Amino acid sequence: MASxxxxxxxxxxxxxxxxxxxxxxxxxxxxxxxxxxxGIAAIVVLFFIFVFLAKDALPTFTKVGILKFLxxxxxxxxxxxxxxLPLLVGSLFVTFGALVVAVPIGIACAVYIAEVSxxxxxxxxxxxxxxxxxxxxxxFGFIGLMILAPLVxxxxxxxxxxxxxxxxxxxxxxxxxxxxxxxEDAITAVPKSYSDGSLALGATxxxxxxxxxIPSAKSGIVAxxxxxxxxxxxxxxxxxxxxxxxxxxxxxxxxxxxFFLGPVRxxxxxxxxxxxxxxxxxxHYNALFAIxxxxxxxxxxxxxxxxxxxxxxxxxxx
Amino acid sequence: xxxxVPVSIxxxxxxxxxxxxxxxxxxxxxxxxxxSLFYGTFQALRNVSISIPECAVLALIGPSGCGKSSxxxxxxxxxDLIPGARTTGRVLLDGKNVYDPDVDxxxxxxxxxxxxxxxxxxxxxIFENVAYGPRIHGVKNKSELADIVERSLRRAAxxxxxxxxxxxxxxxxxxxQQQRLCIARALAVEPEILLMDEPCSALDPISTGRIEELIxxxxxxxxIVIVTHNMQQASRISDYTGFFLMGELIEFGESAQIFTRxxxxxxxxxxxxxxx
Amino acid sequence: xxxxxxxxxxxxxxxxxxxxxxxxxxxxxIGFLAAKGAFAISWSFLTQMPKNGMREGGIMPAIVGTLYxxxxxxxxxxxxxxxxxxxxxxxxPQSTLRRIVRLSIVNLAGVPSVVYGLFGYGLxxxxxxxxxxxxxxxLTLAFLILPVVIAASEEAVxxxPKSFREGSLALGATxxxxxxxxxxPNAAGGIITGVVIGVGRAAGETAPIMFTAAAFFLPKxxxxxxxxCMALPYHLYVxxxxxxxxxxxxxxxxxxxxxxxxxxxxxxxxxxRARFRRAKCW
Numbered sequence: 078m079a080s081x082x083x084x085x086x087x088x089x090x091x092x093x094x095x096x097x098x099x100x101x102x103x104x105x106x107x108x109x110x111x112x113x114x115x116g117i118a119a120i121v122v123l124f125f126i127f128v129f130l131a132k133d134a135l136p137t138f139t140k141v142g143i144l145k146f147l148x149x150x151x152x153x154x155x156x157x158x159x160x161x162l163p164l165l166v167g168s169l170f171v172t173f174g175a176l177v178v179a180v181p182i183g184i185a186c187a188v189y190i191a192e193v194s195x196x197x198x199x200x201x202x203x204x205x206x207x208x209x210x211x212x213x214x215x216x217f218g219f220i221g222l223m224i225l226a227p228l229v230x231x232x233x234x235x236x237x238x239x240x241x242x243x244x245x246x247x248x249x250x251x252x253x254x255x256x257x258x259x260x261e262d263a264i265t266a267v268p269k270s271y272s273d274g275s276l277a278l279g280a281t282x283x284x285x286x287x288x289x290x291i292p293s294a295k296s297g298i299v300a301x302x303x304x305x306x307x308x309x310x311x312x313x314x315x316x317x318x319x320x321x322x323x324x325x326x327x328x329x330x331x332x333x334x335x336f337f338l339g340p341v342r343x344x345x346x347x348x349x350x351x352x353x354x355x356x357x358x359x360x361h362y363n364a365l366f367a368i369x370x371x372x373x374x375x376x377x378x379x380x381x382x383x384x385x386x387x388x389x390x391x392x393x394x395x
Numbered sequence: 396x397x398x399x400v401p402v403s404i405x406x407x408x409x410x411x412x413x414x415x416x417x418x419x420x421x422x423x424x425x426x427x428x429x430x431s432l433f434y435g436t437f438q439a440l441r442n443v444s445i446s447i448p449e450c451a452v453l454a455l456i457g458p459s460g461c462g463k464s465s466x467x468x469x470x471x472x473x474x475d476l477i478p479g480a481r482t483t484g485r486v487l488l489d490g491k492n493v494y495d496p497d498v499d500x501x502x503x504x505x506x507x508x509x510x511x512x513x514x515x516x517x518x519x520x521i522f523e524n525v526a527y528g529p530r531i532h533g534v535k536n537k538s539e540l541a542d543i544v545e546r547s548l549r550r551a552a553x554x555x556x557x558x559x560x561x562x563x564x565x566x567x568x569x570x571x572q573q574q575r576l577c578i579a580r581a582l583a584v585e586p587e588i589l590l591m592d593e594p595c596s597a598l599d600p601i602s603t604g605r606i607e608e609l610i611x612x613x614x615x616x617x618x619i620v621i622v623t624h625n626m627q628q629a630s631r632i633s634d635y636t637g638f639f640l641m642g643e644l645i646e647f648g649e650s651a652q653i654f655t656r657x658x659x660x661x662x663x664x665x666x667x668x669x670x671x
Numbered sequence: 672x673x674x675x676x677x678x679x680x681x682x683x684x685x686x687x688x689x690x691x692x693x694x695x696x697x698x699x700x701i702g703f704l705a706a707k708g709a710f711a712i713s714w715s716f717l718t719q720m721p722k723n724g725m726r727e728g729g730i731m732p733a734i735v736g737t738l739y740x741x742x743x744x745x746x747x748x749x750x751x752x753x754x755x756x757x758x759x760x761x762x763x764p765q766s767t768l769r770r771i772v773r774l775s776i777v778n779l780a781g782v783p784s785v786v787y788g789l790f791g792y793g794l795x796x797x798x799x800x801x802x803x804x805x806x807x808x809x810l811t812l813a814f815l816i817l818p819v820v821i822a823a824s825e826e827a828v829x830x831x832p833k834s835f836r837e838g839s840l841a842l843g844a845t846x847x848x849x850x851x852x853x854x855x856p857n858a859a860g861g862i863i864t865g866v867v868i869g870v871g872r873a874a875g876e877t878a879p880i881m882f883t884a885a886a887f888f889l890p891k892x893x894x895x896x897x898x899x900c901m902a903l904p905y906h907l908y909v910x911x912x913x914x915x916x917x918x919x920x921x922x923x924x925x926x927x928x929x930x931x932x933x934x935x936x937x938x939x940x941x942x943x944r945a946r947f948r949r950a951k952c953w
Binding site for chain 3: 471473476478501502503504505508509511513515516517518527528531532577580581584
Binding site: 101102104105108109111112113114115116117118119120122123125126129130132133181182183185186188189190193194202204205206207208209211212213214215216217218219220222223224250253257281282283284286287304307310311312313314317318345348349352353357365366369372373376377379380381384 | 685699790814881907908929
């Protein structure tokens with residue numbers, strides 16, 4: 078062992094490295110390059126998604142015209158009409174319908190899991206929420222088709238159960254796991270000292286939750302709703318299967334209830350159902366990519382907003 | 396076992412200046428000249444110059460946050476890994492500045508071992524913990540590894556306690572045993588210098604006593620720099636003592652002198668303040 | 672006027688009820704699938720080729736196709752995801768680049784799956800001439816689950832105590848030796864858990880493989896990575912929504928098989944997580 082007090086004054090420079098050690102330095106450098114490349118790959122993938130969408134989407138804007146595409150009121154590929162307004166409205170209606178159901182229930186459930194439920198129950202609930210999150214969207218669509226649609230048809234006495242409402246309810250259950258788990262994280266992250274302070278002042282547990290815990294977790298809860306919205310607006314298969322896929326616009330405000338109880342078509346469902354029927358390079362094909370680009374832009378905006386809110390609330394990853 | 400070159404205590408306590416081929420003054424094993432350390436804009440060390448004598452124990456004392464640990468990490472360049480950390484000045488190991496561009500920091504760390512405040516064995520077996528160092532430096536031969544493991548564990552005074560179960564998980568050992576394992580792990584790569592960052596602060600008095608004994612026996616072969624908060628410990632085991640305050644080396648000298656006749660008022664305050 | 676205590680009771684009852692509204696449908700869905708699907712699933716259903724235009728026979732090629740797709744996804748997503756996670760957790764300084772990488776991953780996680788499908792079609796099927804194939808589908812799915820794998824792996828790598836790294840580096844180990852021999856073995860549990868969850872997600876996705884890999888009806892097993900294949904989720908969509916006369920047993924049977932496959936993967940992930948948590952002793 079190192080016992081002889083050596084005086085090899087150059088013993089720590091590169092040229093003293095053994096072959097094995099030289100090899101391990103080379104490995105270290107190679108690994109560093111691979112790791113950096115992989116990290117940067119995330120940027121490249123995102124950029125590629127944008128490029129490959131844009132490449133096939135851009136011809137739409139010359140062939141159809143950007144305004145006609147964005148605010149055209151009719152999507153009828155067989156008549157060369159490529160206005161995405163009905164699809165956009167369909168997506169937004171189904172999404173907001175879903176959020177109206179999912180947000181209150183999701184937040185309440187998160188509050189229950191984080192603050193109210195007995196501990197043994199808590200882990201069971203979390204497992205069930207995870208289970209719900211793990212069900213594939215096509216299975217949700219299938220269940221919506223087999224169970225929910227007939228129910229809606231019977232209750233509202235409709236000609237078909239495949240309606241915006243059916244889609245909204247199905248989507249509500251699909252976005253709930255996201256809303257619940259992100260809100261629950263935010264609520265759990267509120268320091269115990271906050272609620273202790275409130276309880277010490279004589280507030281009841283509920284008053285503490287309402288006036289101290291939830292306000293402190295507000296940014297996380299808002300982000301949870303945004304992420305749930307992102308999930309709902311991008312959801313494809315379930316909506317494709319249960320909304321009936323008719324591209325129509327509501328007839329004014331009075332027409333809203335009927336619109337909600339009738340079939341609609343969303344942007345995602347349009348891509349999924351039409352891609353198989355288009356000719357590569359046709360206007361229809363380009364228009365579908367343009368819808369994809371629109372969806373990409375929406376999801377980009379929603380995610381950036383959620384990230385910003387989370388970061389400002391101090392709940393971000395960093 | 397170790398081929399130990401006898402070094403008499405008196406010689407270690409009054410190191411004679413030696414001159415190497417480059418006719419550069421080498422007064423100690425490690426010669427620190429005008430070392431400053433910055434973390435971003437915060438200056439952690441201010442123009443520290445110190446000579447660390449060979450085969451002796453140097454204790455570094457001072458209040459928390461005074462830069463003792465940062466100083467240790469300058470010697471083996473462990474500060475390199477902290478983003479924003481940079482140094483000025485020189486740290487000469489046997490006359491070679493460890494911050495020179497042709498120095499391989501990994502090779503440097505092989506020659507300058509380190510033991511941390513919290514025992515930090517890997518969650519592997521005792522054997523694998525000690526064999527880790529030799530393995531990463533290219534030792535593959537099984538019997539050679541076994542040999543190194545046994546020698547290192549013996550040198551760290553742990554062999555007799557664990558020889559029957561070297562394949563048991565290291566984390567099953569007691570805190571004091573874990574720390575001696577970490578010392579054995581450091582010894583296994585044959586360092587010349589051992590840096591110890593408050594190695595006993597997480598241990599009970601009995602384990603502390605055993606580590607102190609071990610340190611006293613190790614100084615025959617190794618140059619040891621130990622950071623400690625415990626001034627009794629410093630006076631018991633060290634030959635030299637350096638007192639740090641706010642990133643500055645206030646006073647450096649033989650331990651007996653520092654603890655009985657400190658020259659600087661601040662050293663005196665600190666040394667006596669704790670003991671009353 | 673109701674008292675504060677009554678308000679509290681009312682509020683707690685409300686949130687408990689909301690939880691019931693979440694739990695009940697989940698159990699109903701699973702109960703329905705189990706009850707109706709159990710009768711449809713048999714050994715021959717799982718191991719036979721579909722016959723008579725998918726009105727009879729089994730779903731073996733769909734199961735096999737999904738397994739191939741999942742295997743391909745693993746091959747591409749795991750190395751890239753784990754390396755990217757190591758970049759974020761170990762290499763990236765607090766720089767602008769790191770921030771951009773992180774934001775990219777956040778955004779990748781939010782891109783709708785059907786958009787991944789379009790992207791995969793444009794890049795792999797058309798531009799790289801892979802055609803509609805297992806290879807193109809696997810690559811598309813790999814990118815889809817990349818954010819999941821990265822997030823889980825990064826957390827796992829970060830959870831390895833700093834003292835282990837310092838212990839290794841202080842012995843003269845290089846950064847990569849430290850990662851390979853100390854960090855990764857101790858992060859393995861979290862990484863595997865994340866990978867399995869990601870794979871479970873990939874197995875259930877339909878939209879990304881519709882244009883890149885999945886065949887409507889193909890009563891034979893795929894012969895190479897460049898051939899297309901049937902897949903369980905797409906098959907379920909086909910028999911439930913595209914065909915008008917698929918027997919109910921075929922529909923429920925496919926749905927239950929898919930759910931069991933995905934749930935099995937999630938269960939495996941949960942077990943691995945629990946096992947590694949118990950073994951972890953720092």
